[in-house]
Amino acid sequence: PTGYMENAISYSAIEDVQLLSWENAPKYCLQLTIPGGTVLLQAANSYLRDQWFHSLQWKKKIYKYKKVLSNPSRWEVVLKEIRTLVDMALSSPLQDDSIHQAPLEIVSKLLSENTKLSTLEHENIIAAIAPLLENNHPPPDLCEFFCKHCRERPRSMVVIEVFTPVVQRILKHNMDFGKCPRLRLFTQEYILALNELNGGMEVVKKFIQSMHGPTGQCPHPRVLPNLVAVCLAAIYSCYEEFINSRDNSPSLKEIRNGCQQQCERKPLPLRLMRTSTDLVSQEVTSPVETRIKIVNCSEIHVDLERNNVANQKLKGPVGGSESEPSLIDCLLVSPACSTMSIELSPQADRVLVCYVEILKMLSDYDDWRPALASLLQPIPFPKEALAHEKFTKELKYVIQRFAEDPRQEVHSCLLSVRAGKDGWFQLYSPGGVACDDDGELFASMVHILMGSCYKTKKFLLSLAENKLGPCMLLALRGSQTMVEILCLMLEYNIIENNDTQLQIISTLESTEVGKRMYEQLCDRQRELKELQRKGGPTRLTLPTKSTDADLARLLSSGSFGNLENLSLAFTNVTSACAEQLIKLPSLKQLNLWSTQFGDAGLRLLSEHLTTLQVLNLCETPVTDAGLLALSCKKKLFFIKIN
Numbered sequence: 001p002t003g004y005m006e007n008a009i010s011y012s013a014i015e016d017v018q019l020l021s022w023e024n025a026p027k028y029c030l031q032l033t034i035p036g037g038t039v040l041l042q043a044a045n046s047y048l049r050d051q052w053f054h055s056l057q058w059k060k061k062i063y064k065y066k067k068v069l070s071n072p073s074r075w076e077v078v079l080k081e082i083r084t085l086v087d088m089a090l091s092s093p094l095q096d097d098s099i100h101q102a103p104l105e106i107v108s109k110l111l112s113e114n115t116k117l118s119t120l121e122h123e124n125i126i127a128a129i130a131p132l133l134e135n136n137h138p139p140p141d142l143c144e145f146f147c148k149h150c151r152e153r154p155r156s157m158v159v160i161e162v163f164t165p166v167v168q169r170i171l172k173h174n175m176d177f178g179k180c181p182r183l184r185l186f187t188q189e190y191i192l193a194l195n196e197l198n199g200g201m202e203v204v205k206k207f208i209q210s211m212h213g214p215t216g217q218c219p220h221p222r223v224l225p226n227l228v229a230v231c232l233a234a235i236y237s238c239y240e241e242f243i244n245s246r247d248n249s250p251s252l253k254e255i256r257n258g259c260q261q262q263c264e265r266k267p268l269p270l271r272l273m274r275t276s277t278d279l280v281s282q283e284v285t286s287p288v289e290t291r292i293k294i295v296n297c298s299e300i301h302v303d304l305e306r307n308n309v310a311n312q313k314l315k316g317p318v319g320g321s322e323s324e325p326s327l328i329d330c331l332l333v334s335p336a337c338s339t340m341s342i343e344l345s346p347q348a349d350r351v352l353v354c355y356v357e358i359l360k361m362l363s364d365y366d367d368w369r370p371a372l373a374s375l376l377q378p379i380p381f382p383k384e385a386l387a388h389e390k391f392t393k394e395l396k397y398v399i400q401r402f403a404e405d406p407r408q409e410v411h412s413c414l415l416s417v418r419a420g421k422d423g424w425f426q427l428y429s430p431g432g433v434a435c436d437d438d439g440e441l442f443a444s445m446v447h448i449l450m451g452s453c454y455k456t457k458k459f460l461l462s463l464a465e466n467k468l469g470p471c472m473l474l475a476l477r478g479s480q481t482m483v484e485i486l487c488l489m490l491e492y493n494i495i496e497n498n499d500t501q502l503q504i505i506s507t508l509e510s511t512e513v514g515k516r517m518y519e520q521l522c523d524r525q526r527e528l529k530e531l532q533r534k535g536g537p538t539r540l541t542l543p544t545k546s547t548d549a550d551l552a553r554l555l556s557s558g559s560f561g562n563l564e565n566l567s568l569a570f571t572n573v574t575s576a577c578a579e580q581l582i583k584l585p586s587l588k589q590l591n592l593w594s595t596q597f598g599d600a601g602l603r604l605l606s607e608h609l610t611t612l613q614v615l616n617l618c619e620t621p622v623t624d625a626g627l628l629a630l631s632c633k634k635k636l637f638f639i640k641i642n
Contacts, residue, residue, distance in 0.1 A: 009034060011059045019053060030056070054094050061088060062102055069110050075121055082107060082128045090131055100136045104129065108141035122149055123158050130162045137170060143182035147189045154193035163190050164207075171211055172220045177229050187226075188234050195354045204354065208361050217367045224368050227358065228375050234355040235391075238348040239384040342388040356394040363401040373402050373413035379422065386427065392434035396441065399424050403445045411448045425449075430470035439474045442467075447481040457607045460485070460494045468500075472507045475514060483514045487521045527556055528583055535559040541567040548577045555580050562586055569593035569616070575601030582608035589614040599626030606630050617641040 009032065016033035020026065020040070028049045032039040043049035065085050072078040085103045092099050107129055111117075117125075126149065138146060146166075150159060167190045170183050177184035194203045211227070212218045236243075344352060362372050376398070385391045402410055402424070416423030427434040429442040449459065463471060463485060475482035486504050488494075495501050508514035536559040542551060551573060563584050568577070569591045578601035581587065588611055598621045605612065606629045613635050622641065630636060 005039070009039065011056075012063050014056065014060055017053060017056045017060065019049070032056070051094075054092065058088075058092060058094060058099070061085075062106075065103075066106060069106055072110065072114065075117075078110070079121075079124055079128060082125060086129055086132055097136070100132050101139070104132055104136060104142060105139050108139045108145070111145045112141045119153060119156075122153075123156060126158050126162055133162070133166045134169070137174070137180070137183060138166065138186070140180070140182045143186040146186050147182075150186075150189040150193040154196035159190065159193045163193075167191075168211065171223050171226045174222065174226055177226065177233075184230055184233060187230050191230070191358070192234075192351065192354060195350070201354070201357055204358065205361055208358065212365055212368070218365070224362065224371050225375065227362060228372065231355040231358050232380055234351055235385060236382060238344055238352045239342075239382050239388070242342065242384045243382055342384065342390075352391065353394070356391065359395065360397050363398045369401065369405055370407060370409045372398075373405075373410045377413040377423070378417050379424065379427070386433055389436070392427070393436055396428065396434070396436070399428055400441060400444065403441065403448050406448070406451075411445075414445050414449070426466075429467055430473075431467075438477075439470055439479075442470060443474055443479050443481050446471075446485060450481070450485065456603055457492055457494065460489055460492060464489055464494050472504065475507050476510055478511050478513060480513055483508060483511070483517050486514075487517050491521055491524070530559060533559040533561050536562050538562050539565040541569075542571050542573075544570045546571040546573065548573050548580075551577050552580050555583065560584060565589040567591040568595055568597075571595055573597060575599070575604075577601070578604040581605060584609070586611060588612060591616040592620055593617075594619040596621060599623055599629070602626040603629045606633055609633075610635070612636050614638045615640070 013034050014032055015035070018031045018033075020029045020031055026040065026042060028043045028046055030041040030043075030049060030053055032041065041052060043052055065081060068081055069078060082103075085106070089100050089103045107125065111125070126146075146163065149156065150163070153159075167187050170187055174180065174183060191204060191207070194207055195201060197203050199206075208227075211220070211223050213220075218224070359372075359376075362368050379386070381391075399414070402414055405411055414423060414425045416426065425445055426432055428445070429435060430439045435442070446463070471482045471485050475486050486508055490501065490504060495504065505518065508518040540560070540563055542554070546568070551568070551571075564586050566581075566584070566587060566589070570593065572595070573592075574596045575598045577597070581590070581601075582604060587609055590605075590609075590612060593616050597617075602622060603626065612633060615630075615636060615638070618640055619642070627639075627641075630639070
């Protein structure tokens with residue numbers, strides 16, 4: 001019979017597959033031997049015939065190995081069959097992902113059904129399938145087996161020799177751990193196994209260096225996000241038992257809602273601690289390993305009628321918003337609130353130390369720091385971790401690295417992602433839950449932020465509203481950055497209260513550096529009054545090649561209160577001249593054609609030049625970010641740029 005087959009032939013029924021090679025045989029045919037006869041399959045060409053032949057051979061052998069390995073009797077025979085299966089997959093001419101995945105899935109199923117294997121059998125099986133793992137991710141069940149091996153035998157040579165290239169491939173090529181969570185868990189356990197070796201964190205450090213590469217730029221863009229994902233998951237697991245115990249305590253939103261309901265007479269129980277010398281230390285032990293230790297503390301009850309400070313701290317936004325209260329507000333709900341001491345189990349503590357150290361290592365690479373800062377900007381850690389003194393103290397190194405980096409895309413991530421949410425700047429500033437010094441890190445963060453494009457009224461207003469006390473205290477102790485901050489607050493009229501202004505002046509005059517900078521401020525104010533005095537020209541054009549210093553010298557030579565049109569075209573001025581331009585109260589038209597005036601200068605102009613109407617930015621390094629700052633200028637109706 002010829003034509004199409006009426007009934008399908010199962011792969012298990014095929015006894016043999018041969019290429020027809022005798023003389024005068026039909027062209028491009030395969031012969032299948034089945035019970036009761038043979039079947040000839042004819043292809044269109046020799047290439048397609050060979051593909052059919054190897055595919056059928058592969059399927060036939062896979063069914064054979066599935067049957068043999070489904071009922072193992074002697075593990076010596078099983079190991080031999082696994083090696084033969086791996087050799088077959090490696091030598092197959094077929095190009096398909098399933099060629100290597102199918103043997104891995106067979107072995108994975110075999111291991112999941114036979115859990116009582118000896119150490120030697122474990123390692124022999126892993127070594128047998130190692131060649132297949134060089135170019136393929138292990139399936140989920142196999143990942144579970146690898147995790148178990150890392151936990152039980154971290155010092156095994158299999159971890160270094162076999163698992164290292166597998167984990168390296170995962171970190172370089174994995175796109176989403178959400179789809180493959182066991183790959184992430186296997187990577188996590190592998191790193192912990194490295195930490196258990198004699199070298200400890202030095203071995204982990206060498207592994208991180210191998211992932212980055214010897215050059216200054218890591219060639220694999222997925223390595224950093226994958227490493228950060230593993231670190232975040234591991235740190236979360238350290239506090240998981242404590243997080244699960246939240247069911248018995250009010251959430252942050254419940255705390256806020258409870259504080260807003262003035263009609264309720266019952267005090268609201270909060271799990272916050274107040275130091276009491278009369279109480280002995282209490283321990284709360286979770287069902288598993290994590291242990292939470294509350295030292296010399298008692299559960300306090302906040303009576304809403306008497307605790308006005310707490311009520312102001314947790315006062316919700318206008319309009320009954322259901323937004324989550326900030327972590328700082330909830331942890332500082334009472335002035336008598338003391339620190340929370342969280343004692344982790346020894347294993348959880350080792351995990352925490354290991355993965356915080358990895359975050360420190362990642363922050364030491366210049367090319368990784370911008371992306372790392374962006375990933376950590378939303379503060380992706382549980383609130384229990386932020387309330388844990390050991391964690392915040394160890395993580396402080398990473399925040400310091402961000403604060404020391406001169407690149408704006410790095411240190412700008414110290415601020416919150418959006419309004420109403422806490423950022424690292426708030427957490428590590430005086431009064432924040434993570435601040436453990438006298439404000440040195442806070443001063444460093446303010447210095448780097450003020451040195452870039454954050455020398456704005458908005459930033460100064462936020463400092464005046466929330467951090468004026470710490471700023472004055474640090475200025476009193478001689479911090480030059482804080483002295484500059486206070487002088488700018490006075491210069492930009494940020495502080496409206498006269499008593500507060502006098503207090504700031506007294507603080508400045510109490511130190512030599514403050515006295516000198518305040519005198520300079522007074523001199524600038526006198527010059528500014530002279531500059532803004534009515535009179536002088538209405539139009540002014542600077543000669544080409546003029547610099548920022550030339551502009552400052554010219555404006556300090558007379559009165560320019562009537563100046564409306566200023567042309568700086570084809571000069572060498574930069575964004576630094578914005579400090580002089582904001583002193584011109586009547587300026588309406590500004591020509592910056594072919595200058596080096598950039599985004600930082602535009603941000604300053606947008607806050608001070610309220611009368612500006614026409615702006616020429618042709619051939620300047622201004623970007624979209626700088627133009628976005630001008631969106632608040634209601635009188636600005638013409639911008640020229642190309």
